[in-house]
Amino acid sequence: MVQTRKTVVSLIGVPTDAGASARGASMGPEALRVAGLRERLEAHGLSVRDTGNLAGPPNPWQPPVDGYRHLAEVAEWNRLTHEAVHAELAAGHLPIMLGGDHCLGIGSISAVARHCREQGRKLRVLWLDAHADFNTSTITPSGNIHGMPVACLCGFGPDELTRIGGHVPAISPKVIRQIGIRSVDEGEKRFVHQQDLEVFDMRYIDEMGMRHAMELALATLDDHTHLHVSFDVDFLDPDIAPGVGTTVPGGPTYREAQLCMEMIADTGRLASLDVVELNPAFDHRNRTAELAVDLIESLFGKSTLMRK
Numbered sequence: 001m002v003q004t005r006k007t008v009v010s011l012i013g014v015p016t017d018a019g020a021s022a023r024g025a026s027m028g029p030e031a032l033r034v035a036g037l038r039e040r041l042e043a044h045g046l047s048v049r050d051t052g053n054l055a056g057p058p059n060p061w062q063p064p065v066d067g068y069r070h071l072a073e074v075a076e077w078n079r080l081t082h083e084a085v086h087a088e089l090a091a092g093h094l095p096i097m098l099g100g101d102h103c104l105g106i107g108s109i110s111a112v113a114r115h116c117r118e119q120g121r122k123l124r125v126l127w128l129d130a131h132a133d134f135n136t137s138t139i140t141p142s143g144n145i146h147g148m149p150v151a152c153l154c155g156f157g158p159d160e161l162t163r164i165g166g167h168v169p170a171i172s173p174k175v176i177r178q179i180g181i182r183s184v185d186e187g188e189k190r191f192v193h194q195q196d197l198e199v200f201d202m203r204y205i206d207e208m209g210m211r212h213a214m215e216l217a218l219a220t221l222d223d224h225t226h227l228h229v230s231f232d233v234d235f236l237d238p239d240i241a242p243g244v245g246t247t248v249p250g251g252p253t254y255r256e257a258q259l260c261m262e263m264i265a266d267t268g269r270l271a272s273l274d275v276v277e278l279n280p281a282f283d284h285r286n287r288t289a290e291l292a293v294d295l296i297e298s299l300f301g302k303s304t305l306m307r308k
């Protein structure tokens with residue numbers, strides 16, 4: 001993020017739930033708007049454009065076929081996401097994707113990676129999630145494509161999803177740092193190890209602390225690094241964030257999550273963001289959306305620090 005001129009943030013609604021089996025993440029973009037995302041970012045001096053919602057296909061609500069649920073629909077959502085994100089980055093804006101289920105990370109991060117190749121910039125992706133999202137059609141227990149975006153980005157998946165940015169793989173596993181992980185399927189775990197993903201799981205955070213995990217996850221960024229954050233709201237402990245389709249107990253507390261966001265803000269490198277898996281059908285009085293907005297404010301530099 002270049003701080004010399006006013007940062008223009010572009011909100012892109014991606015109301016898909018085709019990648020999940022629990023429906024309702026398609027209502028996420030509106031819940032984030034109702035929680036005041038635009039106004040809160042403007043209060044921090046950012047210039048915000050809401051580009052509205054992408055118009056993807058409806059959720060056909062079908063069982064998986066050959067290991068994938070709704071492959072055609074997920075591919076179409078991701079083609080639209082890729083083009084929208086790439087256009088915003090090319091215009092010098094900082095895109096925030098309002099999800100929508102986590103399948104949209106394929107379109108958004110492939111666009112970020114393409115932009116980095118074009119601009120000669122380094123890329124670091126922080127994947128904040130309870131899940132590794134590293135399944136493939138042969139190892140997935142569900143066929144849900146929101147459990148596969150990291151694998152697709154690394155080149156493991158169907159052509160419809162791996163080729164979206166025109167470069168396979170879109171990214172190397174080496175640019176990814178996963179944080180908060182606590183639910184990984186059996187075959188998926190073997191694949192994570194085989195591909196050598198760098199994972200700071202909850203056991204690591206329990207033992208070493210969020211501060212240490214984030215210091216390592218943010219190490220070796222430089223002035224040319226584009227930092228992308230893919231924030232799956234189920235990263236958070238379900239006690240504070242019940243409004244998601246796939247809750248896993250034992251996630252970061254409010255303060256741990258704030259520290260994570262504040263340390264990202266301190267780098268000054270945040271250049272694009274996905275906010276995904278918020279599911280208003282499971283929420284109480286929009287509190288998870290409000291918490292997500294609160295944490296996004298911290299990502300953009302809101303600080304409760306007394307220290308100057």
Ligand SMILES: NC(=[NH2+])NCCC[C@H](N)C(=O)O
Nearest residue numbers: 102131135142144146147246
């Ligand atoms: N983005 C998410 N919430 N992913 C959940 C994935 C759950 C499980 N690992 C699956 O593949 O079905």
Ligand SMILES: [Mn+2]
Nearest residue numbers: 130131232234
């Ligand atoms: Mn998740």
Ligand SMILES: [Mn+2]
Nearest residue numbers: 102129133232
């Ligand atoms: Mn996820």
